[in-house]
Amino acid sequence: MKFFTKDNRSALEAKHIAQFIAFGPVVFQVAKVMRDKGILKLIEDKTAGGGINLQDIASQTGIQEYGVRVLLESSLGIGLVVVSEDGNYSLTKTGYFILHDPLTIVNMDFIHDVNYKGLFHLDKAIETGKPEGLKELGDWPTVYEGLSKLPPHIQKSWFAFDHFFSDIAFPEVLKNVYKYGVKNMLEIGGNTGKWAVASTSYNPDVHITIMDLPGQASMAEKKVKELGLENRVSFFPNNVLDETKAFPKGFDSVWMSQFLDCFSEAEIVSIMKRCGEAITDDGYIFILEAFWDTQRFETAAFCLQQTSIYFTAVANGNSQMYDSRVFIKSIKEAGFDIVEQVDGIGLSHTLLVCKKVG
Numbered sequence: 001m002k003f004f005t006k007d008n009r010s011a012l013e014a015k016h017i018a019q020f021i022a023f024g025p026v027v028f029q030v031a032k033v034m035r036d037k038g039i040l041k042l043i044e045d046k047t048a049g050g051g052i053n054l055q056d057i058a059s060q061t062g063i064q065e066y067g068v069r070v071l072l073e074s075s076l077g078i079g080l081v082v083v084s085e086d087g088n089y090s091l092t093k094t095g096y097f098i099l100h101d102p103l104t105i106v107n108m109d110f111i112h113d114v115n116y117k118g119l120f121h122l123d124k125a126i127e128t129g130k131p132e133g134l135k136e137l138g139d140w141p142t143v144y145e146g147l148s149k150l151p152p153h154i155q156k157s158w159f160a161f162d163h164f165f166s167d168i169a170f171p172e173v174l175k176n177v178y179k180y181g182v183k184n185m186l187e188i189g190g191n192t193g194k195w196a197v198a199s200t201s202y203n204p205d206v207h208i209t210i211m212d213l214p215g216q217a218s219m220a221e222k223k224v225k226e227l228g229l230e231n232r233v234s235f236f237p238n239n240v241l242d243e244t245k246a247f248p249k250g251f252d253s254v255w256m257s258q259f260l261d262c263f264s265e266a267e268i269v270s271i272m273k274r275c276g277e278a279i280t281d282d283g284y285i286f287i288l289e290a291f292w293d294t295q296r297f298e299t300a301a302f303c304l305q306q307t308s309i310y311f312t313a314v315a316n317g318n319s320q321m322y323d324s325r326v327f328i329k330s331i332k333e334a335g336f337d338i339v340e341q342v343d344g345i346g347l348s349h350t351l352l353v354c355k356k357v358g
């Protein structure tokens with residue numbers, strides 16, 4: 001393991017980070033308000049010219065001086081801005097990332113809109129193994145039943161977060177998948193149909209059957225119809241947690257992207273076994289996942305480790321962004337060998353190519 005094996009921090013650094021944790025929600029909300037109220041942007045625009053003072057920020061944003069003052073002072077401690085002797089504020093590199101970095105923006109919006117209130121129930125979720133925080137969004141057994149019904153701004157943040165990672169990975173991974181010559185693919189967790197659409201334009205011969213919950217399947221079906229791809233993409237609405245409903249059969253491959261992380265280890269074994277029945281004996285299962293232990297950068301591992309808590313508190317109560325060793329154990333338990341593993345796809349993904357044992 002590249003990271004997380006040694007405690008390299010001095011006592012002073014450790015105490016500082018402990019305060020970041022203790023004041024975590026304050027730090028988060030201040031950074032978000034500084035971004036959303038346009039204060040960071042205004043300071044950025046004035047930074048090259050030597051910065052901008054509190055009164056000018058207040059008058060140019062229309063926010064009362066008291067509000068600007070507490071936000072600015074908090075932001076100094078957080079490290080979003082610095083101040084000169086004569087009281088002019090300039091943007092720091094951290095402030096720049098809060099304002100412009102796409103990864104930071106999707107993470108911040110996802111945590112705020114989808115998770116912030118639900119996280120308050122994490123302790124209960126850990127006790128019960130249920131997504132106790134989901135009630136803050138709606139009354140569903142898992143977030144996935146509610147996806148198509150979420151309030152628009154929350155749905156937007158959920159999809160932006162989900163698609164941010166797969167949109168970067170898909171163009172890169174198409175060649176790794178279709179070099180295996182597969183033509184009749186079952187895609188489980190097809191969501192809004194992005195993989196199916198990308199596949200049909202990459203490979204003129206492939207037919208995709210999307211299996212997803214009815215709400216998502218109908219969203220994807222609408223998109224596929226708009227694009228005139230009805231002959232290339234079919235649908236099989238299904239809840240894979242209902243073990244009484246068999247998967248359709250006769251495929252040469254199954255594709256699952258950012259899907260199996262929505263399930264517990266026992267559920268992964270059960271889904272994989274049914275995938276095995278859906279494909280021919282020499283068929284392939286392609287799995288695209290982000291594992292925290294295979295990351296090149298510690299920050300990427302950190303993001304995945306923290307994303308796990310969304311699954312615990314809000315999504316379903318029993319899944320996570322996995323350690324690849326835990327995940328691969330379940331794949332093998334279901335009766336598969338990994339015939340190829342490609343790390344470093346897109347921002348953080350690994351492709352696992354699996355075949356039935358023997």
Ligand SMILES: C[S@@+](CC[C@H](N)C(=O)[O-])C[C@H]1O[C@@H](n2cnc3c(N)ncnc32)[C@H](O)[C@@H]1O
Nearest residue numbers: 144166189191212213216238239240241257258
């Ligand atoms: C995290 S999204 C991944 C979407 C897409 N494959 C991607 O890579 O961007 C997980 C998908 O799995 C679907 N899903 C979750 N639980 C499911 C279940 N029990 N049965 C069928 N689909 C499910 C969700 O509706 C969602 O479309």
